[in-house]
Amino acid sequence: METHYRTCNICEALCGIEIQHEGENIISIKGDEKDPLSRGHICPKAVALQDFYFDEDRLKSPLKKTENGFEEISWDEAFKITVSKFKEIQKAHGNDAVAIFLGNPNAHNMGNLLFLRPFLKELKTRSRFSASSVDQMPHHVAAQEMLGHTLLNPVPDLDRTNYLLIMGANPIVSNGSMMSSPDIGKRLRSIQDRGGKIVVIDPRRTETANKADDHLFIKPETDVLFILALIHVLFEKGKIRLQHLIESVSGIEEIESIVKEYSPEYVAPLIGIEAEKIRAIALGMADADKAVLYSRMGLSTQTFGGLCLWLTNVFNILNGNFDREGGMMFPSPAIDPITFSPKKGKPKHKSVLLSRVRKLPKYLGEIPSSSLADEIETEGEGQIKALFCVAGNPVLSVPNGTKVEKAFEKLDFLVCSDIYLTETSRHADIIFPATSGLEISQYDITFLNLAIRNIAKYSPPMFPKKGNTMHDWEILDELTARLKGEKRSGLTPEMYVEMALQMSPYAKQGLNLKKLKEHPHGIDLGPLRTCLKERIQTDDEIIVLAPNVFLDDLKRLATSINSEKGQNDFPFQMIGRRVLRQHNTWTHNSHRLSKGKNECTLMIHPADAARLNIDSGEHVSVTSRVGEIKAETKVTDEIMEGVVSLPQGFGASKKSNMKIAAAQNSVSINDLTDDLRIDLLTGNAAVNGVRVKILKLEQSNATA
Numbered sequence: 122m123e124t125h126y127r128t129c130n131i132c133e134a135l136c137g138i139e140i141q142h143e144g145e146n147i148i149s150i151k152g153d154e155k156d157p158l159s160r161g162h163i164c165p166k167a168v169a170l171q172d173f174y175f176d177e178d179r180l181k182s183p184l185k186k187t188e189n190g191f192e193e194i195s196w197d198e199a200f201k202i203t204v205s206k207f208k209e210i211q212k213a214h215g216n217d218a219v220a221i222f223l224g225n226p227n228a229h230n231m232g233n234l235l236f237l238r239p240f241l242k243e244l245k246t247r248s249r250f251s252a253s254s255v256d257q258m259p260h261h262v263a264a265q266e267m268l269g270h271t272l273l274n275p276v277p278d279l280d281r282t283n284y285l286l287i288m289g290a291n292p293i294v295s296n297g298s299m300m301s302s303p304d305i306g307k308r309l310r311s312i313q314d315r316g317g318k319i320v321v322i323d324p325r326r327t328e329t330a331n332k333a334d335d336h337l338f339i340k341p342e343t344d345v346l347f348i349l350a351l352i353h354v355l356f357e358k359g360k361i362r363l364q365h366l367i368e369s370v371s372g373i374e375e376i377e378s379i380v381k382e383y384s385p386e387y388v389a390p391l392i393g394i395e396a397e398k399i400r401a402i403a404l405g406m407a408d409a410d411k412a413v414l415y416s417r418m419g420l421s422t423q424t425f426g427g428l429c430l431w432l433t434n435v436f437n438i439l440n441g442n443f444d445r446e447g448g449m450m451f452p453s454p455a456i457d458p459i460t461f462s463p464k465k466g467k468p469k470h471k472s473v474l475l476s477r478v479r480k481l482p483k484y485l486g487e488i489p490s491s492s493l494a495d496e497i498e499t500e501g502e503g504q505i506k507a508l509f510c511v512a513g514n515p516v517l518s519v520p521n522g523t524k525v526e527k528a529f530e531k532l533d534f535l536v537c538s539d540i541y542l543t544e545t546s547r548h549a550d551i552i553f554p555a556t557s558g559l560e561i562s563q564y565d566i567t568f569l570n571l572a573i574r575n576i577a578k579y580s581p582p583m584f585p586k587k588g589n590t591m592h593d594w595e596i597l598d599e600l601t602a603r604l605k606g607e608k609r610s611g612l613t614p615e616m617y618v619e620m621a622l623q624m625s626p627y628a629k630q631g632l633n634l635k636k637l638k639e640h641p642h643g644i645d646l647g648p649l650r651t652c653l654k655e656r657i658q659t660d661d662e663i664i665v666l667a668p669n670v671f672l673d674d675l676k677r678l679a680t681s682i683n684s685e686k687g688q689n690d691f692p693f694q695m696i697g698r699r700v701l702r703q704h705n706t707w708t709h710n711s712h713r714l715s716k717g718k719n720e721c722t723l724m725i726h727p728a729d730a731a732r733l734n735i736d737s738g739e740h741v742s743v744t745s746r747v748g749e750i751k752a753e754t755k756v757t758d759e760i761m762e763g764v765v766s767l768p769q770g771f772g773a774s775k776k777s778n779m780k781i782a783a784a785q786n787s788v789s790i791n792d793l794t795d796d797l798r799i800d801l802l803t804g805n806a807a808v809n810g811v812r813v814k815i816l817k818l819e820q821s822n823a824t825a
C-alpha cells in the first residue's frame with residue numbers, strides 16, 4: 122500500500138489530504154493530521170476527488186461538434202481547427218472578436234495560472250471575462266484604490282482575534298473564502314473558548330450563525346448602511362485609533378464628514394437592525410483589543426458591493442485592527458504575485474476603462490460577466506465572434522444564464538476546456554478534455570496568498586493523465602506555441618515554481634522546490650505578521666481611506682435609499698446559498714455527494730408561506746424580471762420574512778453528459794438573477810437581493 126499526500130484543490134480551504142492506495146485502487150482519503158494549516162480537517166468533497174478521476178461521464182478525448190453530435194478527434198486536429206479559427210476571426214474582425222472566459226477552477230490550478238499569462242499575451246484580446254465579476258471583484262477594487270494593488274487583499278487573523286463580525290459569509294459551509302482557513306469550525310470555537318465573540322449579520326440564520334454568539338437578520342443589500350453606522354459610532358464616541366498606521370493613512374476627515382448623517386438611529390429602520398444593537402456591536406469591537414470585520418460573498422455580490430468592501434477596510438483601519446495581530450492582516454506568501462507586477466512608483470489612477478456595449482468598468486482588465494451576452498449579441502467593432510471558455514460554466518454561473526445560452530448560438534466558434542460536457546461546453550465546436558484534481562501537480566499560488574497562516578506546500582501528481590486528456594497548462598502552452606508559429610515552450614509549472622521560489626524572501630532560509638518535495642505535508646512559515654509597510658503599492662506608501670471612486674458612488678446609495686422600485690410586482694428578495702456537499706456547478710455528478718434529500722429548495726419564512734398557503738415540500742413558481750423556475754419549498758424561520766433563498770450551482774441540464782447530475786431535476790438560480798442588476802462601481806453582478814414573485818402551483822403543474 123502506498124500513501125500520497127496532497128492539498129485538496131476543490132475549494133479555498135487548502136485541506137491537506139492523505140490518500141492510501143494500491144496503484145489505481147483508492148483505499149481511503151483522510152485529512153492529513155500533519156498539514157500545518159488544516160491539521161487533519163477535511164469535508165465530504167475531498168473523498169469525491171476519486172469520483173471525478175474515475176467518472177465514466179468525464180471527457181477523455183478531444184471532441185468536435187458535427188451534424189451527428191460530438192465526434193472524437195485527435196489533439197492535433199483539435200488544436201489545428203482552434204488556432205486557425207482564432208486567426209481567421211481575428212483577421213476578419215479584429216483581436217477582440219475572440220474572447221476568453223475564465224472559470225473558478227483556474228484559481229485552484231497552478232498550471233492554468235502560470236500558462237494563461239503567455240497565452241493571453243499571444244491572443245492579444247481585450248475581451249476578457251471571468252467568474253471574478255460574479256464573485257469578489259469589489260475586494261480587488263477596494264485593494265487597488267486603497268492600497269495600490271488588486272491583490273493586496275487582507276484576511277482576518279482568525280487564530281488571534283477576540284471579536285469576529287461576519288457579514289454575508291457562511292464559512293461553516295463554504296469553508297471560508299478570500300480567507301483560506303481550513304478547520305474553520307474549530308477555529309471559530311477557539312475564539313469563543315478564549316473568551317472572544319462571534320456575531321453574524323445575514324438575512325438567513327446560517328450554519329455559521331448557529332455557532333455564533335449572536336446573529337442579526339439584515340435586509341438584503343442594506344449592509345453598506347450598517348457599516349457606515351458602525352463607523353459613525355467610532356467617531357461619535359472618540360474611538361478612532363490607528364495604532365502603528367497613524368502616519369500612514371490619508372482621508373480621515375472625509376470619512377468623518379461622510380458618516381455624520383448615517384447614525385444608527387437613521388439606518389435602523391432601513392436595514393432592520395435596532396440602533397441599540399448597532400451601537401453595541403461598534404463599541405464591542407472598539408473595546409475588544411483584537412477585533413475584525415470580515416465581509417464576503419453576500420456583500421460583494423450585491424448592488425453596493427464596492428462600497429461594502431471599501432467600508433469594511435475603512436472600519437478595520439479606524440478601529441486599529443489593520444495589519445495588526447487579531448485584525449485584518451496580509452499574508453507574506455513564499456510566492457508573492459505582487460512581486461511579479463509591482464506598481465510602486467508608477468503613475469496610478471489611470472481612469473478605469475469601460476466596456477464596449479454597456480460602458481461598465483473593466484477592473485482587472487475584465488469586462489463584467491453580466492455583460493457577456495450583450496458583447497456577443499451587439500453588432501459593431503469589437504463584437505465577440507468566438508469564445509474560449511477555460512474551466513467555466515457561464516450558462517449556470519452567470520446572471521441570466523438563459524440569455525448567455527442563447528447568445529452562444531450566435532457565436533461563430535466556441536471552444537471549451539473542461540472535464541465534462543456541461544451546460545456550457547455542450548454548445549462548443551471543439552472541447553479540450555482536461556485533467557482533474559488528482560492528476561495535476563499543485564502549489565497553490567492564489568490561495569496561499571489568502572491563507573490565515575504563512576505556508577508553502579507543493580503536491581506532485583498522484584495519478585497519470587486519464588484517457589487521452591491533457592493538463593490545462595499543456596493545452597495553453599500548445600495553443601500559445603501554435604499562435605506564435607513556434608515549438609512548445611519546454612517550460613513546466615515546476616520550473617516556474619522553482620524560479621519564483623528563488624526570488625522569494627524565504628529563499629535565504631533555504632526554501633526551494635527540493636525542500637518542498639521533502640516536506641509533503643507543507644512547511645509552516647509562521648503566523649501572519651505586520652508587513653503592510655513593505656507590501657503596500659501606493660506611490661507614497663499611504664493608505665487611501667477615501668478614494669474618489671467610492672465617494673462618488675455614495676450618491677448612488679443616497680438615491681437608492683427608500684426607493685420602492687419593483688416591490689409591488691415582485692414582493693420578495695431572493696438570495697443565494699451554498700451547500701456543503703457541492704462546489705459550484707461541477708461536483709453534482711459524484712454519486713457520493715449527490716445522494717440524499719433534495720437540497721435545491723426555495724427557503725421561505727413561515728409567515729410568508731402562510732400568506733401564500735404553502736407548506737414545506739410543495740412546489741411554487743418563482744418569477745423575476747428575466748425568467749421563471751419551479752422549485753420545492755422549505756418553510757423555515759431561518760430565513761428572514763420577505764426574503765427567499767435558492768442554492769447556487771444547481772440546475773444541471775439533461776443535455777449535459779453528467780447523468781447523475783441531470784437526474785436530480787434541480788434548477789438554476791441564474792435563470793432568475795438579472796444581468797442588469799450590477800454594482801455599477803465595480804461591475805460585479807448583484808446576484809443577491811433579486812426581486813421575485815412566488816405563486817403556489819397546483820398539483821398538476823408541480824413537476825419541476
Ligand SMILES: Nc1nc2c(c(=O)[nH]1)N[C@H]1C(S)=C(S)[C@@H](COP(=O)(O)OP(=O)(O)OC[C@H]3O[C@@H](n4cnc5c(=O)[nH]c(N)nc54)[C@H](O)[C@@H]3O)O[C@H]1N2
Nearest residue numbers: 224225226256512513514518538539555705706707769808
Ligand atoms: N446566483 C449566483 N451565481 C453565482 C454565485 C452565487 O453565489 N450565486 N457564485 C459565483 C461564484 S462565487 C463563482 S466562483 C462562480 C463559478 O462559476 P464557474 O467558474 O463558471 O463555474 P464552476 O462550477 O466553478 O466550474 C466551471 C467549470 O470548470 C470545470 N472544471 C472543473 N475542474 C476543472 C479543471 O481542472 N480543468 C478544467 N479545464 N475544467 C475544470 C467544471 O466541470 C465546470 O464546467 O459562480 C458564480 N455564480
Ligand SMILES: Nc1nc2c(c(=O)[nH]1)N[C@H]1C(S)=C(S)[C@@H](COP(=O)(O)OP(=O)(O)OC[C@H]3O[C@@H](n4cnc5c(=O)[nH]c(N)nc54)[C@H](O)[C@@H]3O)O[C@H]1N2
Nearest residue numbers: 289290291295298341342417418419700701703704705809
Ligand atoms: N460547500 C461549498 N463550499 C464552497 C463553494 C460551494 O459551492 N460549496 N463555493 C466556493 C466559492 S467559489 C466561494 S466564492 C465561496 C463563498 O463563500 P461565502 O462567502 O462564505 O459564501 P456563501 O456561503 O454563499 O455565503 C454568503 C452569505 O451571504 C448571505 N447574504 C446574501 N445576501 C446578503 C446581504 O444582502 N447581506 C448580508 N449581510 N448577507 C447576505 C447569504 O445568506 C449567505 O449566508 O465558497 C466556496 N466554498
Ligand code: SF4
Nearest residue numbers: 129131132136164167
Ligand atoms: S473544505 Fe475544501 S479544500 Fe477542504 S476538503 Fe473540503 S473541498 Fe477540499
Ligand SMILES: [Mo]
Nearest residue numbers: 225252256257
Ligand atoms: Mo467563487
